[in-house]
Amino acid sequence: MLKGFLKAHDDLIVKNETNDRVVQYKNTPVEGKVGLVTGGGSGHEPAFLGYVGENMMDAVAVGEVFSSPSAQAFYDAFMAADSGKGVACLFGNYAGDNMNVKMAIRKAKKQGVTVKYVTATDDVASSPKETKEKRHGIAGGVFMWKTAGAKAAMGADLDEVIELAQKAVDNxxxxxxxxxxxxxxxxxxxxxxxxxxxxxxxxxxxxxxxxxxxxxxxxxxxxxxxxxxxxxxxxxxxxxxxxxxxxxxxxxxxxxxxxxxxxxxxxxxxxxxxxxxxxxxxxxxxxxxxxxxxxxxxxxxxxxxxxxxxxxxxxxx
Amino acid sequence: MLKGFLKAHDDLIVKNETNDRVVQYKNTPVEGKVGLVTGGGSGHEPAFLGYVGENMMDAVAVGEVFSSPSAQAFYDAFMAADSGKGVACLFGNYAGDNMNVKMAIRKAKKQGVTVKYVTATDDVASSPKETKEKRHGIAGGVFMWKTAGAKAAMGADLDEVIELAQKAVDNxxxxxxxxxxxxxxxxxxxxxxxxxxxxxxxxxxxxxxxxxxxxxxxxxxxxxxxxxxxxxxxxxxxxxxxxxxxxxxxxxxxxxxxxxxxxxxxxxxxxxxxxxxxxxxxxxxxxxxxxxxxxxxxxxxxxxxxxxxxxxxxxxx
CATH class of the missing domain: 3.30.1180.20 (Dihydroxyacetone kinase; domain 2)
Incomplete structure (x- = not known):
């Protein structure tokens, strides 16, 4: 699947040089722009990899079907996306993703790369409103990625991109x-x-x-x-x-x-x-x-x- | 389905004023441009109605599921698409469509509107190569509509649009x-x-x-x-x-x-x-x-x- 995807979209997307499970925008890192990363299990196509592109995600970590990408894949996506302005990781609030993203963030920090994250929590059926921070992200991620992608492209700094992504999720x-x-x-x-x-x-x-x-x-x-x-x-x-x-x-x-x-x-x-x-x-x-x-x-x-x-x-x- | 489609795409597409089974580009007829029409049974979405738009089809006749639109629907689509430069009807070479398109063309001619047509015949499984004019049109219609839409938008006259559509089909x-x-x-x-x-x-x-x-x-x-x-x-x-x-x-x-x-x-x-x-x-x-x-x-x-x-x-x- 991944091979076919890369062949079909080689005008816009390339494989990461060091990690087969990371795909990235051909022009990443974009000079002066906050890097944007998402990731998740396969089987949700066109999510997650289909949202890499111009003024969208810079890199995506690709997991096995319905499984989180590895911490290493998230880390390699962060490193690919970072232009020196830091990275926003915008993902779907599943247990495996949460764990691996946090491990990858610690590893990136040791390399001097700042990564902050927002999780989409749009699925109202996945937890009651009182515990909505436990909700999973489903199709609402598309709105988070689209708006945050634009915000970063317009020159916002990392904190501004994170704030905007959280605002998109909250709404x-x-x-x-x-x-x-x-x-x-x-x-x-x-x-x-x-x-x-x-x-x-x-x-x-x-x-x-x-x-x-x-x-x-x-x-x-x-x-x-x-x-x-x-x-x-x-x-x-x-x-x-x-x-x-x-x-x-x-x-x-x-x-x-x-x-x-x-x-x-x-x-x-x-x-x-x-x-x-x-x-x-x-x-x-x-x-x-x-x-x-x-x-x-x-x-x-x-x-x-x-x-x-x-x-x-x-x-x- | 049709109601939902019109609501979802009201930035680009409107219903024909006289025929509920015709949808059209909001700016049709486009001054000085050859009109483009297609049509066919429902159940093939986004075909046929999803190919109406800017520099694409000007009007589409919408049939019942897997049934040809009526001759009246094709006729109304022709009249909606014509800006005085004539109309190219580009459809899929099924018996019912062929019959109804030809009836509609005769009716339009009486009103002084010239309509010429090309049928897509891309399905190699539907007839042997020696009788390829009998073949049905399937997904290849998309390439015919896209290229003919551009040709008309670039100012080609009716014969040039028809020639181009046939060239797209032939290839x-x-x-x-x-x-x-x-x-x-x-x-x-x-x-x-x-x-x-x-x-x-x-x-x-x-x-x-x-x-x-x-x-x-x-x-x-x-x-x-x-x-x-x-x-x-x-x-x-x-x-x-x-x-x-x-x-x-x-x-x-x-x-x-x-x-x-x-x-x-x-x-x-x-x-x-x-x-x-x-x-x-x-x-x-x-x-x-x-x-x-x-x-x-x-x-x-x-x-x-x-x-x-x-x-x-x-x-x-």
Whole structure:
């Protein structure tokens, strides 16, 4: 997969010279710019590696399927991304990633490279609101990477990039619904089950148990339930502007995403929200899972400008 | 689906005022530019409607799932696209589309609007080479639309746009492999079968029978078989430059496309070909079919310039 990815995107992305599991923007390190790094397990394509590019991530650590990249891979990504201005590591708040990122940060510090991090915690189903720092990052990472990528490109220093990434996370919520399980290739069969005719509301990006298992509902009701779960947690004020990301999970036909979006839009408008930007397609997936992830980010003028900022990466449309 | 699509892309695309089954670029008709129209059944998203946009199609006729749009829809699309310079209708060579496009052309002629057409015939599995005018259009349409869109935007007249579209078709070949069937929503179950562990080589975009049914092979062999089928038919000279499009069919994880692409690239290079541009993702799909379509276009300087020309449409990355 990685070999095919590098061949397909050699106009923008190259392999790290010392680590086969690190891919990087061809012009990294970018002189005078804070370096940006992410990483995570494979199986979520185009995440994570598809968000490397111009005014996006500078380097990405690539893990085995559904497994954290090694600390060494994160370290090598940091060293590749650093132009002397420090590095922001923006990842998804899973236990393995957290551990390896922190080890890599200590190692980088010994080399005189400052790395700070922000974890995306957008999945409202993964922990209650009172412990939202424990939540996992899912498709909301895309908004964090896009806005932080722009912020760094505009010349912000490391603390400003970190502050912006945390602001993006604080204003972003997501929820998934799964209609079928996914199979890790090396295992060859799904490691969890969703029965035909059932759906799992709030399922995680690796099949983590969701809020509940329900009988499959019409798209209109699924869309409303997803939008309500996200908005009830985000609590945007009436009249707020939002960005919406509706991602397929890997085996979801694009047609079905548009069917859902029609109803999601209606719900958001009913809540008095104004939709500034919409992304629909496969942005963060879970191997061959059928289902969708809805992400909503509450916007201000700064986030709007950063979302609109020119960028180029294989995962972006 | 159509309502969701229009809501998601209202920055670029609007509904036709008189026909609910026609969508059009918001600035159509574009003064002084040849109008471009396509159309076809739904279920192939982002085709056909996702290729409306800036320097792309001006209007698209939208059919029911796997059914031709009506002659009236094609006619209304022609009238919406015409700025007085005539209209090029670029579609996929299926019986229903052919019939309805021709009826619509006669009707438009009575209104003084000249419409000429080109049909994509890229699917090498759909008819032998001796009768290649009978072949169906599959993912190769994307290259036809992209290059013709640019040609029209650069100021070409109707005959020049038609000539270019035909040149794109003449230099383009595709083949599909299907690993699972697809289910038309109104039917609720697949109307053909691919057994678990089998694959259908050369399957059509609506499940039309392919070249043969085989036991599922490793990706490396599938990729080589696909590339060989396309290149043997296209017969590019040694050293030729090509553009490659590898499209998922609806339920195919992006990871698997990159696995295939690694091997496809190796085969094409072994054949002495130079890969100028690569597109990977869901470009033309078949509802929830699992599988992939490989398209290769042989390039010259004109086609390269047209492929690279700036354009904006929901289906493009």
């Amino acid at each position: 972003t919520r997501s929820i998934c619904v799964g209609l079928s399980p996914c199979a890790i290739p090396a295992v060859g069969h799904p490691n969890f089950d969703i029965k035909e005719g059932d759906m799992e509301f709030g399922i995680g990006h690796h099949g983590e148990p969701g809020i509940n298992v329900q009988k499959l509902k019409p798209a209109k009701e699924i869309a409303k339930d997803m939008a309500k779960a996200v908005i009830d947690d985000l609590e945007p004020e009436n009249g707020a502007e939002v960005a919406v990301l509706l991602s397929g999970l890997g085996a979801t036909p694009i047609m079905e995403l548009y069917v859902l979006y029609d109803e999601i839009e209606a719900y958001l408008k009913d809540q008095g929200l104004s939709i500034y930007k919409v992304l629909i397609g496969d942005y963060v997936t879970s191997l061959d899972m059928n289902g969708a992830a809805l992400t909503v980010m509450k916007l201000d003028e700064e986030l709007k400008e950063l979302l609109d900022y020119d960028a180029k990466a294989p995962g972006l449309k | 383009t070949r595709s083949i599909c492999v299907g690993l699972s069937p697809c289910a038309i929503p109104a039917v609720g179950h697949p109307n053909f079968d691919i057994k678990e562990g089998d694959m259908e080589f050369g399957i059509g975009h609506h499940g039309e029978p392919g070249i043969n049914v085989q036991k599922l092979k490793p990706a490396k062999e599938i990729a080589k078989d696909m590339a060989k089928a396309v290149i043997d038919d296209l017969e590019p000279e040694n050293g030729a430059e090509v553009a490659v499009l590898l499209s998922g069919l609806g339920a195919t994880p992006i990871m698997e496309l990159y696995v295939l692409y690694d091997e496809i690239e190796a085969y094409l290079k072994d054949q002495g070909l130079s890969i100028y541009k690569v597109l990977i993702g869901d470009y033309v799909t078949s509802l929830d079919m699992n599988g992939a379509a490989l398209t290769v276009m042989k390039l010259d300087e004109e086609l390269k310039e047209l492929l690279d020309y700036d354009a904006k449409a929901p289906g493009l990355k």
